[in-house]
Amino acid sequence: MIHTISILGSTGSIGTQTLEVARKLGLNVASLSAYGSIGILEEQIREFRPSLAVVYDANRAEELKIKIADTDTKVLSGMEGLFEICHDDSELLVNSVVGMVGLAPTLEAIKAKKNIAFANKETLVAGGELVMNAVRENGVKLLPVDSEHSAIFQCLQAAPPDKKLKKILLTASGGPFFGKTASQLKDVTVEQALNHPNWDMGAKITIDSATMMNKGLEIIEAAWLFDTDPGAIEVVVHRESIIHSMVEFTDNSILAQLGVPDMRIPIQYAITYPERVPSLVPEIDWKTLSKMTFAGADEQTFLCLAACKRAIKKGGLYPAVANGANEIANSLFRQRKLSFLEIGELVSAAVDELNVGSASCLDDVIAADQAAREFVTSHVK
Numbered sequence: 217m218i219h220t221i222s223i224l225g226s227t228g229s230i231g232t233q234t235l236e237v238a239r240k241l242g243l244n245v246a247s248l249s250a251y252g253s254i255g256i257l258e259e260q261i262r263e264f265r266p267s268l269a270v271v272y273d274a275n276r277a278e279e280l281k282i283k284i285a286d287t288d289t290k291v292l293s294g295m296e297g298l299f300e301i302c303h304d305d306s307e308l309l310v311n312s313v314v315g316m317v318g319l320a321p322t323l324e325a326i327k328a329k330k331n332i333a334f335a336n337k338e339t340l341v342a343g344g345e346l347v348m349n350a351v352r353e354n355g356v357k358l359l360p361v362d363s364e365h366s367a368i369f370q371c372l373q374a375a376p377p378d379k380k381l382k383k384i385l386l387t388a389s390g391g392p393f394f395g396k397t398a399s400q401l402k403d404v405t406v407e408q409a410l411n412h413p414n415w416d417m418g419a420k421i422t423i424d425s426a427t428m429m430n431k432g433l434e435i436i437e438a439a440w441l442f443d444t445d446p447g448a449i450e451v452v453v454h455r456e457s458i459i460h461s462m463v464e465f466t467d468n469s470i471l472a473q474l475g476v477p478d479m480r481i482p483i484q485y486a487i488t489y490p491e492r493v494p495s496l497v498p499e500i501d502w503k504t505l506s507k508m509t510f511a512g513a514d515e516q517t518f519l520c521l522a523a524c525k526r527a528i529k530k531g532g533l534y535p536a537v538a539n540g541a542n543e544i545a546n547s548l549f550r551q552r553k554l555s556f557l558e559i560g561e562l563v564s565a566a567v568d569e570l571n572v573g574s575a576s577c578l579d580d581v582i583a584a585d586q587a588a589r590e591f592v593t594s595h596v597k
């Protein structure tokens with residue numbers, strides 16, 4: 217088992233839970249990074265004593281330097297700082313950055329032959345081809361942390377080498393608005409959208425769950441991670457979030473991975489793989505779990521889901537367009553500058569109306585992302 221990890225995005229939901237797992241497993245932490253939450257980062261530094269801490273925001277990095285002057289932790293800022301983490305002496309980099317801003321450090325870490333526990337889905341959606349080519353060229357492991365992808369990965373441990381996979385059944389909780397019609401969702405508030413029934417997550421992904429953009433991103437993420445035709449990935453709404461996804465083989469036999477909805481299982485499995493050790497997560501209580509329900513997804517109401525499917529089918533930079541349009545639309549909704557339904561309308565329109573080519577380098581992805589963001593902002597009244 218590995219002994220030393222580093223974390224990109226250590227103050228977010230996945231980052232803090234990764235440190236809970238690290239504490240439980242007695243791991244060393246070589247480097248930590250945050251965008252700007254230096255209060256939480258300072259506490260983490262005092263407990264885990266990393267050699268390097270990176271604050272993306274340069275001003276906040278200066279503030280942190282003063283606060284932790286009594287420790288041995290070096291403080292850096294910006295993308296250069298994140299790149300330095302990619303070359304530290306950890307055995308595994310946990311990438312829990314939110315957004316495609318994680319793409320450049322991901323590519324850098326792969327070039328540095330670092331194995332990655334991967335929670336940064338936007339990076340794989342925007343730059344899937346670049347990332348997967350780099351993974352193959354450098355022979356590194358990309359271990360999924362996203363609960364559905366960890367479930368699929370766990371189920372595939374029982375698959376024959378040629379997989380004989382017929383389908384991936386990607387489960388979705390349906391979020392807070394399952395069963396609602398578009399007219400019922402017209403006046404949804406930010407507070408209502410942030411109220412997820414099963415998972416306690418960061419604000420960006422919670423809104424993505426409410427619009428079902430999250431499931432669209434996860435279809436694209438799964439297509440890249442498991443080298444699967446996106447047409448063979450089916451979304452199954454499962455309100456209880458006990459089954460975290462399933463795989464179906466050519467003989468129509470299905471394997472599923474189950475557990476209480478708690479990210480510390482997939483985080484820990486990415487760290488200890490292929491070993492299993494006791495976790496902080498409780499057992500399922502079968503006496504109180506009275507039923508599990510299943511339904512199809514409503515793509516007429518949740519336009520983001522259909523837009524992501526069109527984007528991966530069009531290929532090239534279209535997934536980067538869908539992701540970039542959503543990153544900005546999601547943020548504008550939280551700032552109350554867009555309505556809930558406009559998120560889906562604008563992501564759809566960006567995928568259908570913008571013209572982009574193929575992704576041959578990082579700059580291509582950044583340009584497509586930028587074009588999608590500008591498309592959305594130009595439509596804000």
Ligand code: MN3
Pocket residue numbers: 362363364434
């Ligand atoms: Mn997920």
